[in-house]
Amino acid sequence: MQLSDYKSYRETNIIHGANGFLCRLCTKVISHKGDIKRHFMDRHMVRDLMFTCPGCSKLFTAKNSFTSHVYRNHPQFKGIDFMEFATKIKSE
Ligand SMILES: [Zn+2]
Ligand SMILES: [Zn+2]
DSSP states (O other), rough: OOOOOOOHHHHHHHEETTTTTETTTTTOOOOOOTTHHHHHIISGGGGGGEEEEEETEEEEESHHHEEEEHEEEEEEEEOOOGGGEESSSSSO
16 A cells, blocks of 8 residues: 555544544554654655664665664664654655
8 A cells, every 4th residue: 555645544544442543554553643643654654755864874765774774883873763864755
């Protein structure tokens, strides 16, 4: 599935339940409303993102290789919010 629009993702795939917000794409429950967008960016839009390494400014298109690069080469950045270093590739 290719998702590019957070608004339509939220409208069609987020169910507001008793315990929080349920993502229908991966059945994860998100307890805070403010975390929905991060979840979407993190889980369902990774292919459209590029990551800039905070340690050496190297660019990555896959979050997995980016995080393992940071963990291996820049352990001082462990625990940071990696989405802070993501930029959207698509310019629509
Ligand atoms: Zn999800
Ligand atoms: Zn680096």
